[in-house]
Amino acid sequence: MRILIDMDDVLADAVQRFLDWYERDFGVKYTKDDLRGTKLHMIVPEEHRKIVHGYPHHKDFFQDLPVIEHSREMVEELHNRFEVYIASAAMEFPFSLDHKNDWLNQYFPFIHWKRRIFCGDKSVLKGDVLIDDHDFNLSVFSGRAIMFSSPHNLLDTRYERMENWLEADKIFDLK
Amino acid sequence: MRILIDMDDVLADAVQRFLDWYERDFGVKYTKDDLRGTKLHMIVPEEHRKIVHGYPHHKDFFQDLPVIEHSREMVEELHNRFEVYIASAAMEFPFSLDHKNDWLNQYFPFIHWKRRIFCGDKSVLKGDVLIDDHDFNLSVFSGRAIMFSSPHNLLDTRYERMENWLEADKIFDLK
Numbered sequence: 001m002r003i004l005i006d007m008d009d010v011l012a013d014a015v016q017r018f019l020d021w022y023e024r025d026f027g028v029k030y031t032k033d034d035l036r037g038t039k040l041h042m043i044v045p046e047e048h049r050k051i052v053h054g055y056p057h058h059k060d061f062f063q064d065l066p067v068i069e070h071s072r073e074m075v076e077e078l079h080n081r082f083e084v085y086i087a088s089a090a091m092e093f094p095f096s097l098d099h100k101n102d103w104l105n106q107y108f109p110f111i112h113w114k115r116r117i118f119c120g121d122k123s124v125l126k127g128d129v130l131i132d133d134h135d136f137n138l139s140v141f142s143g144r145a146i147m148f149s150s151p152h153n154l155l156d157t158r159y160e161r162m163e164n165w166l167e168a169d170k171i172f173d174l175k
Numbered sequence: 176m177r178i179l180i181d182m183d184d185v186l187a188d189a190v191q192r193f194l195d196w197y198e199r200d201f202g203v204k205y206t207k208d209d210l211r212g213t214k215l216h217m218i219v220p221e222e223h224r225k226i227v228h229g230y231p232h233h234k235d236f237f238q239d240l241p242v243i244e245h246s247r248e249m250v251e252e253l254h255n256r257f258e259v260y261i262a263s264a265a266m267e268f269p270f271s272l273d274h275k276n277d278w279l280n281q282y283f284p285f286i287h288w289k290r291r292i293f294c295g296d297k298s299v300l301k302g303d304v305l306i307d308d309h310d311f312n313l314s315v316f317s318g319r320a321i322m323f324s325s326p327h328n329l330l331d332t333r334y335e336r337m338e339n340w341l342e343a344d345k346i347f348d349l350k
Contacts, residue, residue: 097276101272117299124260126299126301
């Protein structure tokens with residue numbers, strides 16, 4: 001079984017970086033609870049919207065992002081049993097390429113370079129399972145599409161859901 | 176129809192860089208004709224073999240490679256009619272990521288980021304056609320596998336072959 005796993009907001013906590021940078025720039029501390037069903041650029045004052053939306057295009061946005069809780073050990077579990085690929089739509093943010101690869105080297109060193117994919121549109125990927133936080137990736141995937149919970153997608157009921165990485169046990173029958 | 180196109184030695188002339196660097200380092204000028212059915216590291220004196228084999232791991236190897244003749248105009252033709260993706264096994268050479276993306280920006284700017292894939296093993300890609308110079312990529316592809324001629328593969332008779340980019344006219348019935 002081939003399992004494709006997204007990076008941002010599935011393994012790497014990009015939402016937290018948005019919140020941290022917004023606080024750094026504007027002195028206001030939003031939390032993930034404020035983002036239920038939406039994204040930060042949608043709830044900030046209109047004059048900040050473009051700036052926030054542009055954060056991922058900054059050189060350092062993807063550098064050393066926090067690791068999503070339990071992702072490391074559970075992905076290693078899956079990796080030991082299945083054919084695991086990490087598939088990130090990194091091409092939208094050219095500065096992210098090196099940071100993402102370095103990040104995998106640091107936190108997921110067991111993911112061989114053969115199992116790393118930086119792409120744009122994920123419709124080109126072939127696999128049995130895709131774990132991703134974005135409906136636009138899950139909707140073009142022909143296998144089992146699992147939505148990894150992230151604040152912005154919490155109101156979406158169209159997909160099988162993984163609330164957090166500990167649920168991988170049950171979803172993939174690891175015990 | 177979705178056409179996946181490899182980069183090295185299909186669009187970008189990596190073989191020429193091997194030859195140029197070898198001449199720079201050892202003062203001996205091999206040509207592509209010397210590489211029929213083999214690769215440079217196989218025909219140089221044994222004490223140079225490891226050095227040559229390691230060239231692609233150098234920081235600058237993939238920077239501003241020469242463009243393979245007629246690739247630009249013919250890929251643009253294909254791009255105008257079909258769903259064209261560029262798929263490079265870039266992950267083996269982490270230094271290549273930025274250089275390859277910059278190279279596409281410079282020489283193939285019409286290839287949108289959504290249509291760019293940097294991967295390892297190409298078995299994970301889904302498409303109707305793959306144009307590639309390596310048998311290990313073509314052999315794991317489930318669609319129409321077209322071998323793009325490069326010195327190292329000239330003795331391989333197992334695949335449909337594209338000798339050069341002008342042949343795309345005939346292969347894809349462009350006229």
